[in-house]
Amino acid sequence: MATLAAAVIGLLTGTAVPATSAQAAAGCRVSYTVGAQWPGGFTGNVAVTNLGAAINGWQLAWTFPAAGQAVTQAWGxxxxxxxxxxxxxxxSWNAAIATGATVSFGFNGVWSGSNPVPASFTLNGVACTGGTTPQPTPAKDVVAAMQPGWNLGNTLDAIPAETSWGNPLTSRELLHKVRSEGYRSVRIPVTWADHLGAAPAHTLDATWLARVKQVVDMALDEDLYVMINLHHDSWRWINTYPADAAVLDRYTAVWTQLSSTFRDYPAELVFESINEPDFTGVTDEQKYPLLNTLNTTFVQLVRATGGNNSTRVLVLPTLWTNADQPRLDALNATFTALNDPYLAATVHFYGWWPFSVNIAGGVRYNEEVRADLNGTFDRVKASFIDRGIPVIVGEWALLNWDHNRPGVIERGEFLKFIEEFSHRARTTGATTMVWDAGQFLNRSTLTWRDQVVFDMMKAGWTTRSGTASSDQIYLPKSGTITAKPLTLHLNGTTFQGLYRNGTALPAADYTLSGTTLTLTPAALTRLAGNRAYGVNATIEARFSAGTAWPISIISADQPTQEATTGTTTATTVPTRFNGDQLQTMEAVYADGSPAGPADWSTFKQFWEHFQPDYAAGTITLKEAFFAEVDDGTVTLTFHFWSGARTTYKIIKTGSTVTGSPA
Incomplete structure (x- = not known):
C-alpha cells in the first residue's frame, strides 16, 4: 500500500481583513492511498481535509508521474x-468542506510498468505546500479595507518639489492625524517628471525616490493602506504618446524601477498606473487603445517583477478617470483581456460641473446635480462592481470648494452633496478617497478647517444624515419677524428636535408638519438678539442617525451699491452687503443675450469672473470676465442668498469701465 499525506493549499476567502494583515492563512491536507493493486489495475482512495476557512465547491488536480496511469471509473x-x-x-452532496472537515472520493485506475504515487496536488488551482500558508487577499477585500481614503494632494505631486504648492513637508504627525480620524487609506499622488534621468535608463532621482519611500513607510506604520501613482506626469509628458515614441520607454522605465523598489512591500501598498490619462492630437476613439497599451504594459511589467508584486492590487483608470459609459466600456475590455484577479478600477467624481464651480446658475444641490451623481454610481456599479471588479473613487469633492475661495459653494448645499455622495458610495460598494490639497485638513494646525463639513463626511461612512432645504434663515434687520419654514430631508431618519449650544429649544419654538419645520416668530426674535448684521445665532436640527444639520439665523437688509470707475484689468463695485451673502451674478447685453465668458449662459463663474470681499465692501469684476465682453453697456444682476437682487450697469470702452446702480 502506497500513501502520500500532502499539504496545504490556499483558499481565497471572502472576508475583509485589517490593514495590519492583508493575507489570510488557509490550507488543506490530501491523503492519497492505493487500496488494492493488481496487474494493470488498481483502486485509489483520496481524502481531502480542509485546514482553512470553509469552502463550498472544490477541484483537486494532480499529474500521474508514469506513462500508462489513468482513471477509468470514479465515485464521490x-x-x-x-x-x-x-x-x-x-x-453535489460534498461540495462544502467546513474547517477541519474531510471529504473523500475513490476511483479505479489502470497502470503499466509502474504505479507511483503523484508527487503533488492542487486544490482550486493552488499547489499544496505541506503546511498552512498565507494567501493573497482578493482585490475586492483589499479595496474594501481601504474605505474611507484620503488624498495627500498638492504635495509629492507638486511641481517641482513637495512644498512648491504651499503645503508643508509631510510628517508622521499628519498621517497619524488622518488615521486617528477614521481614514483607512491614503492616496499619495507623485509627479516624477522633474526627478528622472536621461534616456535610455530614465533613472529615478535617488533623493526623490527615498523621500517617496519614506512617506509610504510612515503611512504604512500608521496602519494605513497606501496607493501611489504617476500623477501630473499625465500632462507633463505621457500625453504626447504616441507622437513621442519615447514615452512608452520612459513609462516602462519608471514603473520598472518603482516595482523593484517596492517589490517586497506588503499588500497594503497598492499601485495606480496613471492619474487622469489623456492624449493630445488624437480622437477619443484613438485614445482608448493608447490607454489600453499603457494599462496593459503597467500590469505586465509589475507582475514580471515577482515577489509581492505578483498579487499586488493594481488600479487602472478610465480615460480622464471619467465615468461616462464609453470610458467604462473601454476599460472593461482591458480587464477582460488581462484576466487578472488582482485588479481594480478607478474613476474620479467632482459632481455636476456647473454646481462644482458655481457657473450657469449652478448654486444649489438640485435634481440635475442629484441625477448626475446617481447616474455615475449606477454606471460604475453595473460596469465594474456587478462584474466583481472593485472600484476606487480616487478623487472626490467639488472643484471650487476651497478655504481660499470662500462662498463659491454655499456650505449647506455642499453638505447635501456630501451626504448623498457618501450614501451612494456606501450602498454601491465603492471605496472613496477625498481630494484634500489643504482645503479640508489644515496641515499646519492639524485641525479641520470646517468641522461641520468633516462631521458630515464621517457620518456618511456608516449611515445617513438628515438635511434641510437650507442652512440659513434670513431675517430683516428691523421690523416684524415672521415665522420661517424649512423643508426637512429625512433620508430615512426621524427628526429629534432643535438645539442651541447643546441645549434643546422648547417645543413651543417650532412646529413640525410632515417634513415642514417652522420656527415661530417668538423663537426667531429671541435668537436674533440685537439683530446685528450677519449671523446672530446658530442652532442645529438633530436626527435619529448621522450628524446634526446647522442652521444660521441671519439679520440682513437689501444690499446697496455705488458708482465706480475702473479698467478691464479689474473693476471693483462698492457694495454694502448689509449682512447678506453673494450667490451669483448674471451679465447681459442690451438685447438680453449673455455677456462675457461662458456666452451660453447669462450666469458667470463665481471667483473666476467676479469675487466678493465682505470686509472691504466690494465685488471685483475680473480680467477674465472683461476679456470676453464687447464694448458698450452690460447689465449685471447680483443675486444674494436672502433672495435679494441688485441691478448694476457697466459701460466698457476699450480698457476703461464705468458703472453705476441701474
Missing part, C-alpha cells in the same frame, strides 16, 4: 483527464 467526485493531468470535481 467527477473525474476528467487531459493527458496525464487529472481533475476531480466535487459531487
Amino acid at each position: 467526485a467527477g473525474v476528467v483527464a487531459s493527458g496525464s493531468t487529472v481533475t476531480a470535481t466535487n459531487a
Whole structure:
C-alpha cells in the first residue's frame, strides 16, 4: 500500500481583513492511498481535509508521474483527464468542506510498468505546500479595507518639489492625524517628471525616490493602506504618446524601477498606473487603445517583477478617470483581456460641473446635480462592481470648494452633496478617497478647517444624515419677524428636535408638519438678539442617525451699491452687503443675450469672473470676465442668498469701465 499525506493549499476567502494583515492563512491536507493493486489495475482512495476557512465547491488536480496511469471509473467526485493531468470535481452532496472537515472520493485506475504515487496536488488551482500558508487577499477585500481614503494632494505631486504648492513637508504627525480620524487609506499622488534621468535608463532621482519611500513607510506604520501613482506626469509628458515614441520607454522605465523598489512591500501598498490619462492630437476613439497599451504594459511589467508584486492590487483608470459609459466600456475590455484577479478600477467624481464651480446658475444641490451623481454610481456599479471588479473613487469633492475661495459653494448645499455622495458610495460598494490639497485638513494646525463639513463626511461612512432645504434663515434687520419654514430631508431618519449650544429649544419654538419645520416668530426674535448684521445665532436640527444639520439665523437688509470707475484689468463695485451673502451674478447685453465668458449662459463663474470681499465692501469684476465682453453697456444682476437682487450697469470702452446702480 502506497500513501502520500500532502499539504496545504490556499483558499481565497471572502472576508475583509485589517490593514495590519492583508493575507489570510488557509490550507488543506490530501491523503492519497492505493487500496488494492493488481496487474494493470488498481483502486485509489483520496481524502481531502480542509485546514482553512470553509469552502463550498472544490477541484483537486494532480499529474500521474508514469506513462500508462489513468482513471477509468470514479465515485464521490467527477473525474476528467487531459493527458496525464487529472481533475476531480466535487459531487453535489460534498461540495462544502467546513474547517477541519474531510471529504473523500475513490476511483479505479489502470497502470503499466509502474504505479507511483503523484508527487503533488492542487486544490482550486493552488499547489499544496505541506503546511498552512498565507494567501493573497482578493482585490475586492483589499479595496474594501481601504474605505474611507484620503488624498495627500498638492504635495509629492507638486511641481517641482513637495512644498512648491504651499503645503508643508509631510510628517508622521499628519498621517497619524488622518488615521486617528477614521481614514483607512491614503492616496499619495507623485509627479516624477522633474526627478528622472536621461534616456535610455530614465533613472529615478535617488533623493526623490527615498523621500517617496519614506512617506509610504510612515503611512504604512500608521496602519494605513497606501496607493501611489504617476500623477501630473499625465500632462507633463505621457500625453504626447504616441507622437513621442519615447514615452512608452520612459513609462516602462519608471514603473520598472518603482516595482523593484517596492517589490517586497506588503499588500497594503497598492499601485495606480496613471492619474487622469489623456492624449493630445488624437480622437477619443484613438485614445482608448493608447490607454489600453499603457494599462496593459503597467500590469505586465509589475507582475514580471515577482515577489509581492505578483498579487499586488493594481488600479487602472478610465480615460480622464471619467465615468461616462464609453470610458467604462473601454476599460472593461482591458480587464477582460488581462484576466487578472488582482485588479481594480478607478474613476474620479467632482459632481455636476456647473454646481462644482458655481457657473450657469449652478448654486444649489438640485435634481440635475442629484441625477448626475446617481447616474455615475449606477454606471460604475453595473460596469465594474456587478462584474466583481472593485472600484476606487480616487478623487472626490467639488472643484471650487476651497478655504481660499470662500462662498463659491454655499456650505449647506455642499453638505447635501456630501451626504448623498457618501450614501451612494456606501450602498454601491465603492471605496472613496477625498481630494484634500489643504482645503479640508489644515496641515499646519492639524485641525479641520470646517468641522461641520468633516462631521458630515464621517457620518456618511456608516449611515445617513438628515438635511434641510437650507442652512440659513434670513431675517430683516428691523421690523416684524415672521415665522420661517424649512423643508426637512429625512433620508430615512426621524427628526429629534432643535438645539442651541447643546441645549434643546422648547417645543413651543417650532412646529413640525410632515417634513415642514417652522420656527415661530417668538423663537426667531429671541435668537436674533440685537439683530446685528450677519449671523446672530446658530442652532442645529438633530436626527435619529448621522450628524446634526446647522442652521444660521441671519439679520440682513437689501444690499446697496455705488458708482465706480475702473479698467478691464479689474473693476471693483462698492457694495454694502448689509449682512447678506453673494450667490451669483448674471451679465447681459442690451438685447438680453449673455455677456462675457461662458456666452451660453447669462450666469458667470463665481471667483473666476467676479469675487466678493465682505470686509472691504466690494465685488471685483475680473480680467477674465472683461476679456470676453464687447464694448458698450452690460447689465449685471447680483443675486444674494436672502433672495435679494441688485441691478448694476457697466459701460466698457476699450480698457476703461464705468458703472453705476441701474
